Amino acid sequence: MTQRLMLLDTASLYFRAFFGVPDKVKAPDGTSVNATRGLLDIVAKLVTLYHPAQVIACWDDDWRPQWRVDLIPSYKAHRVVEAVSSGTDVEEVPDPLEQQIPLIREALSALGIPIIGAAEHEADDVIGTLASRATMPVDIVTGDRDLFQLVDDARDVRVIYTARGMSNLEVVTDATVVAKYGVLPSQYADFATLRGDASDGLPGVKGVGEKTAASLLQAHSDLAGIRAAVADGKLSAAASARFAAAAAYLDVAPDVVRVATDLDIAAPDVPLRALDDARADAARAFAEQWNLGGSMERALAAIATA
Incomplete structure (x- = not known):
């Protein structure tokens, strides 16, 4: 089986999870956990379907970089809810999702999935840089068609496109982009x-x-x-x-x-593999603490058989 690097457009996925999983079950302290549960199930499905050798959660350290706004002031302006005193724009994110973002990071770390961001850059730029430097075939998981610009059959870089839902994933290659849009x-x-x-x-x-x-x-x-x-x-x-x-x-x-391809970041050499007993037990304890149900167990099982 071909060894592939899987790059997650993490925010794209946790937004999808938040809006796709009913907010019925809470953590003991009342915190919503639907996005966290949903993201764990997304990871489990992706790993089961595509058997990546490595998974990296790419992160928006800056979802609306000032240098992009300086060039085009309207860039993502409709998503801004307020400008805080520091001058940093605040993205419109539902409170129950905002509260889960630290929990999502902890859940990914519990699975041994590295999280990589870059100052003053979006997850797209992290993905572009890591994909351009990868020494193995790449799967980019996103619901954002902007990342179609990174598709490259010659280097075996493809997009796993989630826009039509996790039950209707689309593998985007050169031919897909040409067929959809008439351009390479x-x-x-x-x-x-x-x-x-x-x-x-x-x-x-x-x-x-x-x-x-x-x-x-x-x-x-x-x-x-x-x-x-x-x-x-x-x-x-x-x-x-x-x-x-x-x-x-x-x-x-x-x-x-254009997404950046030259950031000062590197993919850590952390193969996706089953956790040892101590780390698996810690992940299960974390899941129990936050009432994540079977979602963590499904993710652990998928990784163990990847």
Whole structure:
């Protein structure tokens, strides 16, 4: 069996768990545990289905980095609930989920799954860096299509896409991206820049939707090629006017949309394997303390047979 590195877009998964698992069962102190239970079950399912050699939980140390906001002020602005005195934006997260985030970190650590973040960067950037440096095939688990830009058949980097639910996972390869959008994964960041993305506060180029963006990239390879064609008068007057109006956005958007691949981080050499008796007992005690039910046991069992 091929040895694969699995990179988790952790926030994407725990948000999915929070909204997908009813908030009926609580810890003894009244803390909600639905996201924690759900994430453990997600880990168990992923490990059972894909048998990774290593799993890393990639973390948003900064979900809305200031350097991206400086370039595009609308970046994720609709998700901000307030600006605290430190100047750090606060993401809109339901209180019962916010309370579980430390618990989620403890649960992952109890399973021996490393958690990696990077200052002033998002989990996407951690994933991009680790995927680019991996010495084995990579599975990126996310519900965020922005990470399609990292798909690379030549290096056997694929996305396990969760947007349609954990019962309907989709393995995204080069062919998948081409079939869905008409562009190669290497063109996806430029495609997203042109199309825009309301969920990330990216305006895109007015009048350029997915089909137009794809056709422009098919004809001119990348955003630089499209802008060169505009400068050379090779596009229609209407298209040229759209790109002229969006020039300031297009000057900076690629740096916002492209995930980083050069952070000063490294994947720890921690193979996914069954915990020894002492650590397994500690994980079970932790699960009992927080009323995690069978979710921890299912995760332990999946890891033991990975």
